[in-house]
Amino acid sequence: MIIAQAASSSNPTLNISIFAAFVLVTLVVVFRASKNSRTAADYYAAGRAFTGPQNGIAISGDYLSAASFLGIAGAIAVNGYDGFLYSIGFLVAWLVALLLVAELLRNTGKYTMGDVLAFRMRQRPVRAAAATSTLAVSFFYLLAQMAGAGGLVALLLGITSKAGQAVVIAIVGVIMIVYVLIGGMKGTTWVQIIKAALLITGAAAITLWVLGRYGFNLSSLLQGAVDKATPAVLDPGLQYGKTPTSQLDFVSLALALVLGTAGLPHILMRFYTVPTAKEARRSVVWAIWLIGIFYLFTLVLGYGAGAIVGPQAIKAAPGGVNSAAPLLADALGGPVLLGFIAAVAFATILAVVAGLTITASASFAHDVYANVIKKGKADPAKEVKVARITALVIGAVAILGGIFANGQNIAFLVALAFAVAASANLPTILYSLFWKRFNTQGALWSIYGGLAVCVLLIVFSPAVSGTASSMIKDANFAWFPLSNPGIVSIPVSFFLGWLGTVLSKERDDAKYAEMEVRALTGAGAEKAVAH
Template sequence: MSLPSALHQLAPLATTLSEQTKEHSWINILIFVGFVAITMIVVFRASRGNKSADDYYAAGRSFSGGQNGTAIAGDYLSAASFLGITGAIAVNGYDGFLYSIGFLVAWLVALLLVAELLRNTGKFTMADVLSFRLQQRPVRIAAATTTLVVCFFYLLAQMAGAGGLVSLLLGLDSSNKAGQNVVIAVVGVLMIVYVLIGGMKGTTWVQIIKAFLLITGAAIMTIIVLALHGFNLSTLMDAAVQTSINEGGVGEALLNPGAQYGKAPLDFISLAIALVLGTAALPHVLMRFYTVPTAKEARKSVVWAIWLIGGFYVFTLVLGYGAGALIGKETILAAPGGVNSAAPLLAFVIGGPVLLGFISAVAFATILAVVAGLTITAAASFAHDIYSNVIVKGEPKPEMEVKVARRTVIVIGVVAIGGGILANGQNIAFLVALAFAVAASANLPTIVYSLFWKKFTTQGALWSMYGGLASAILLISFSPVVSGNAKAMIPGVDFSWFPLANPGIVSIPLAFFLGWLGTVLDKNTEDPRIQAEMDVRSLTGIGAEKAVDH
């Protein structure tokens, strides 16, 4: 009897998995504790060099392009990439893989539009670039606001993934929300410790280690899944189709467009726009460009990241269809964590408790590394943009800015824990897509206009950022994601009037329009000398190491 046939004759896999993980939970916990211990040692060692704001925010600009590219991959390949996309492909086939395509193509936009120019123009945060030739106070406040909101949406996705994942790790019942909430709190506390102690340097090394483990783990699983199907991708896909047919599912529709978005093409277009344009506007990704010494290394970072991320997303295609073939949609959706459980379930099926422990610990490490990157970005934005440049007007005591950043880390951690508990059980790939939509709406138009349009003014920037942010959040609040159906965040009520699940198709063009309209209606003009300096600095790198003090 073949292994796939034997697997499908097991007792319901979700029940089998629950019993096995309860019996072998010590293996899972041991692997995870080992990762935490090793990375904590790395963070403590890295923290010895944190003597200034430059060290804490930008790791002293000491990482090479290859190291930073690996860290970017570690930052970008979030729980959504591993858990959410694998589950989306397992359940929806071709349409699930569209997430992978969107996330990868987005890096070309980041490489061509922003990587080098941002590195040359800024110092620590996205607001350094946006306020370079505009009025400091209002633009920094707006940029810090959008940064904090985008980081919060992204944190929701990661923290929500932690609850379902550790339910599998410990064999908790899917209804045991109290246990999942405790896990979310533990993630939040560890995140706070990482960032408080290690700063950007410690966070970067955690992300590098995590990227290596995640890509290695995904590669091992991919090889095993392909080996079970004769290293033939067509055979694997046929097996996924057959399992779907046996369950009374969509069958061959898994291999064709339309399983998820066939009846809502505008939803797909909106999602695609948000994914492709969102990466170039994610604050925690943009901040990574400041950890390298030169613009050349910033470009190299993106090239490294594209190769690593591209390879990983090829793995998700195999893992998604592998989960569909060996487990089946019904079992995946019935397991703790729902669609996000496909990758851990697959690891258990092909490698038993040990591989499940390793993959779950890696996925948990993924969540820790990403939330640490998000947290330091949000803390830097508040401390550097609001405290240093608005409250004390660019004249903080050297040690005080870092103190404010560390206090902000604690506040963000507490808020993230609360938000993660509320978002527990949601599809994390979809929550991340919403974060991308908010980032692309609130940040991208102002970034593009600031770098490429000489007539752009402060009023245009404020209209674009606040308008894009407000429209994205408003449309999300009144979309089917929040209410109106059984899978909504607030089931049982219906106040949805916006028909699309992702607001990008409306909010992103609106933000570009508001930026243009605010500029052409603005009677004030910006200083042409500063505009000229920004052009020279962004294109040549001359003066890039100077403080941004306009």
Template sequence: MRELLAADDTIGEPAVNISIFGAFVLVTLFITFRASRNNKSAADYYAAGRNISGTQNGLAIAGDYLSAASFLGIAGAIAVYGYDGFLYSIGFLVAWLVALLLVAELMRNTARFTMADVLAFRMRERPVRMAAAISTLAVSLFYLLAQMAGAGGLVALLLGVSGDAAEALVVTLVGALMIFYVLVGGMRGTTYVQMIKATLLIAGAFVMTVWVLAEYGFNLSSLLGGAQDLAVEGRDVLAPGAQYGLTETSKLDFVSLGLALVLGTAGLPHVLMRFYTVPTAKDARRSVVWAIWLIGIFYLFSLVIGYGAGALVGPAEILAAPGAVNAAAPLLAFELGGTVLLGIIAGVAFATILAVVAGLTITASASFAHDVYASVIKRGNVPPNGEVRVARITAVVIGAISIGLGILALQAGINIAFLVALAFAVAASANLPTILYTLFWKNFTTQGALWSIYGGLIACIGLIIFSPVVSGAPVNELTGKSTSLIQDVDFSWFPLNNPGLVSIPLSFFLGWLGSRLSKDKPDELKNAELEVRAFTGIGAEKAVQH
């Protein structure tokens, strides 16, 4: 085996790593500046002028969805835990069926820029928009936390940076660069970067997959056997139970995780916002079909990459590297192709993080500017370009908060696929019940929407705060550190790492109960108009031009 980590914990040649990394940054900067020329209105900044084709949008959705969790986190989870790590891929992919069948076309037909446009259509606008904006910001921050941690760990690995202060500086610099992209390019620039990133990511994963299989004579059984040979002592990475199933609590945790993953995608604000960039409902459906194919193919590659990292690098080497479990894919690239392949794969991984962060930041800032500033504070009386200006200011604030949280996550060494699963739990708890009730239940009321959003959000985040994710997780024998965000304290009382099993059903129940107890009477005319628009698209163009 190649000697992966030098004494200073760097891999490859830092100069070569940074050169390739810098080339990716320059190319994406050029694309962003070119795209910014067309950002003349809120529709251009938020929805790329609504002229992205279904195929292009499908590629962009894949670029938006295949985050650092998909490339770095899942590969690491498979390398260390085997079969149980691949469960993330299955959950992330199956979730798109929910989005395709229940959400994509209907949201495109009924909304203008944000999720709140749908919810406020037949309810009291100001309280519902405020609640939806708060929910969007919460989901985006959880997702951004994972991406920042992934970016910081990746760059720290390339530069050989060690120590909490140095890693914090790396996360800060990377975060500042990402915020700059969002301020300049808007949704159009983000879309192009996502399309290029998806192409590069799938191509890079394909190369690594073929290379790994070639190392074992294209014999998958030999690869799996090699992964088992280097597995943590006593751990069977070819069977269920290495991470979930050892205890009754971990079995419940797996059910909770699966529920969050399968239901979370249809409630992710940055995914929903991509449906508004296409001109027709047919393009929205085509977008999701393309995304499913591309994402499914990538996750098959991730299975080989993960087991390849386990077989050729080994869990002990992976967990000892900067970024811990998230370093599996870069370490495998260095083992296979040395410095050049490492630099290319790391550059692709960074482009992956960049594209996802840009989409998340635009979504969060658009939600605040469009739903809170323009609709609640200004009541529609917004000066020209005022909404976009507020969106850009919000992007800076959100970026700064996510940098701080990302530093905590990086230093705790938490798997970013797991962190993204928490964002899915928040989305499935606070957003999805309200969206489905709004689209499919005529008796859903404003009170029901508020109870569902706030109840699901508070329950989900509250349970996360008092879970082992934040404090009290046991020390990992291989790393010598707890995987909690806050070290050396324990105020946890909720046993599950993912709260979806409790918070998602609770949110559905609160939406139903709030509506049943509400004194508001549904507006039959608004109900009928929403139903016609959602299922036929009639009137959708009027809403777009509004």
């Protein structure tokens, strides 16, 4: 019934108009920002011109992806308590980023994760490995955002055919490429700031609206969700408590979420857009507050959708669980609120995809082209040109991957990206910053080993085949029982980093001492180019 109402009250013209207004405003901002994007530092790090609060808002914009808005709201609406654990995992992860990596990375790096890892190791192999893992994490994250675009379009524009959804996914990809090519990091950052303000404002408005329906009494709202679904939505275990395997899968998911953030390349790159380490710290504090408030909103959004729309109606809608927030908006405020939330969701997807694309293209251009192929002697203008060409290629791959992943739960797809980041990147970053003995062989074994094990287990997991909700529904080659491989791949990566290091005689204590001073004091951070 509600799906029919949403389809009939959904006004494609209104939805497209609101979204087009956002695109036009942000394109103007991007064009203005592009006038100052002349050097590599401008293109990669926005000239280090953003303040801590500005960068904190941009980080929250980068981090609060379609998974946060659409996927988590749907997960809470359908699975209750177990769905809310995504929110908790994403938020707690920020403490790891703040305490272990944010300031230290800002002080030791220049533009990319490869700068940090290569500081005291052999340049070319380590940079190639860092670029490989960056591209892998970005690809999984891009899959999630593009899948979100497809599901959203199905609901909002009444386009139910896969071909029609594929066209819209392609349009989203093209606009994202334009942002990156023209505006670089500065333009992308302003898009993130605008989008974060829209997203948090929209979520706050719906949260107040939902609570108003229940007399601003959270207990009444939760009772409404129970009445519409089952008392189990308030208890742990509805999604992950049925079998020992699913419980282990939950532990694996939690590990990936909490440890993955500190290894996400597009989040780490944000720390280079501020002028000092102090501003890097301020930006993380701002981001934690904004992200924390937003995830509290998702609790109300999710249970509100469960109480007002109902889990069965959400699961039956085009786009499945990703449709919970739009269906709730339509039930509350009709076509206008639905149109606004649609525009916010599209803006969310667009901004996050742009951030991922510039990170992946910068990693390839700066680490592979400038430092591996050109051995550190690349012309900066040519390097930026290569980054723009790479952005085109990544955009095309993202569009194709999004078409393939259309219909998947995007919170789950993002969790896979976090597992890859936690497996391939985090152990190497921590060893580089804190272990004097760590060397090139350890870094290569950790990155390539963690990445290979993680991706291999994902391919042969129920996430890809073997179940009704898998990406490939008609096949079954899932011999690994867990949907998220973090509980295996993260310890394996730490072990391989240790083993590779102790089996190699390479050691440079003087270089580590220099890196330690720079990481802790920020001395020479502006000139932090790997030797």
